[in-house]
Amino acid sequence: MALQVAEQMADYLLTGAVSNALNMPSVTAEEAKVMGPWIKLAGHLGNFIGQMTDEPITAINILYDGAVAEMNLAALNCSLIAGIMKTISPEVNMVSAPVIAKERGIQISTTNQEQSGAFEGYIKVTVVTEKRERSVAGTVFSDGKPRFIQIKGINIEAEVGEHMLYTTNKDVPGIIGKLGSMLGDHNVNLANFTLGRAAAGGEAIAIAYLDEAIDDDVVTALRDTGLFQQVKPLEFEVA
Numbered sequence: 001m002a003l004q005v006a007e008q009m010a011d012y013l014l015t016g017a018v019s020n021a022l023n024m025p026s027v028t029a030e031e032a033k034v035m036g037p038w039i040k041l042a043g044h045l046g047n048f049i050g051q052m053t054d055e056p057i058t059a060i061n062i063l064y065d066g067a068v069a070e071m072n073l074a075a076l077n078c079s080l081i082a083g084i085m086k087t088i089s090p091e092v093n094m095v096s097a098p099v100i101a102k103e104r105g106i107q108i109s110t111t112n113q114e115q116s117g118a119f120e121g122y123i124k125v126t127v128v129t130e131k132r133e134r135s136v137a138g139t140v141f142s143d144g145k146p147r148f149i150q151i152k153g154i155n156i157e158a159e160v161g162e163h164m165l166y167t168t169n170k171d172v173p174g175i176i177g178k179l180g181s182m183l184g185d186h187n188v189n190l191a192n193f194t195l196g197r198a199a200a201g202g203e204a205i206a207i208a209y210l211d212e213a214i215d216d217d218v219v220t221a222l223r224d225t226g227l228f229q230q231v232k233p234l235e236f237e238v239a
Contacts, residue, residue, distance in 0.1 A: 035071050038123070039079045041146035044160045044236060045125050045138050046083020048148065051234050052134060052166070053087075059107040059128035060084065063137075066121035069112035077110060080125060122149060154205055156196030161209040164234040169227055171197045171204040178227060179206065186218045203229075 062080060064073060075094075082097035092100060101108060115121065124137035137150040148158040152168075165183075169175050176195070183190055189211045197204035214233045222231045 035075065037140040037144045037146060038068055038071060039076060041138050041140055042076045042080040042123055043083040044146050045123060045136055045148075046080040047086060047236060048083075048234065049125055049127050049134055049136050050084035050087030052136075052232060053127055053129060055129040055131055056104075057084070057106055057127050057129055059109070060101070061126040061128070062108070062110045063124040063126075064110070064112040064121075065117070065124070066113075066115035066119065068121035068123055069114070073110060073112065076123070077108070080123070081108065084125075084127070119149065124150070148207075151196070151205055152203075154196045154198050154203070156194060156205065156207070158194040158207045159192075159209075160236050160238055161192070162236055162238050163210040163213050164236070165208040165210060165214055166230070166232045166234055167206045167208070167222070167228045168230040169204055169206070170229075171199075171201050175204070175227060176206070178225065179208070179222070182222060182225070183208070183210075183218070186215070186221065188212075188214055188218060 060081065062077060064071075064076070068076070078094040078098060081101050082092055082094045085092040085097045085100055089100065098108070119139045122137055122139040124135060126133055126135040135150075135152065136148060138146055138148045140146055146160050148156060148160070150156065167179065176193075180190060180193075190208055191211055192209035194207045194209075195204065196206075213235065219231050219233060222228055
């Protein structure tokens with residue numbers, strides 16, 4: 001038994017394969033090669049929406065579209081739920097997350113469907129609270145890197161960065177310049193920038209990639225301008 005445990009641990013560390021685990025979905029070495037980037041994406045999607053949601057979550061709805069719908073959904077579910085729950089309890093992992101979610105009375109539903117759009121496959125997660133629903137979708141490109149492709153129903157193409165700043169605003173002139181100048185005034189270096197909008201003059205979102213975590217006083221200063229409906233710093237484990 002000791003030898004078997006050692007061999008299984010070696011398989012997991014070397015190939016990502018999980019076998020004969022009591023509280024973890026089994027993943028073969030062949031699945032792990034394909035699913036690795038998608039498991040990472042699922043975790044990032046969960047972590048994104050978990051950081052964005054301040055109210056208690058009552059339900060998590062997960063949609064798998066296209067190629068990803070044919071993968072090991074149990075493993076993907078565990079990664080996504082862990083991403084959400086880590087924002088509440090940092091010690092949570094893929095094993096404990098579904099258990100903790102169930103203990104909190106969170107209803108989890110999974111839907112899989114054939115390819116329905118331009119992407120070969122994507123994952124979309126929607127969380128439900130007593131006040132609102134919030135959704136984010138992502139995919140994995142041919143380079144193996146996860147991308148956010150839709151936030152709040154607004155199409156966007158955004159890589160996952162270690163330090164990010166998410167803002168929403170009305171699509172009017174001068175917002176981008178104001179955001180950039182205020183970050184500069186607070187000695188915050190803007191490494192990259194991604195935009196999306198629902199329609200001209202409608203709701204717009206921005207994701208700024210920063211070299212380091214942003215201080216609370218910068219976030220407060222941005223909110224105090226009255227130009228942004230939401231200003232949210234985000235942190236991700238990207239290694």
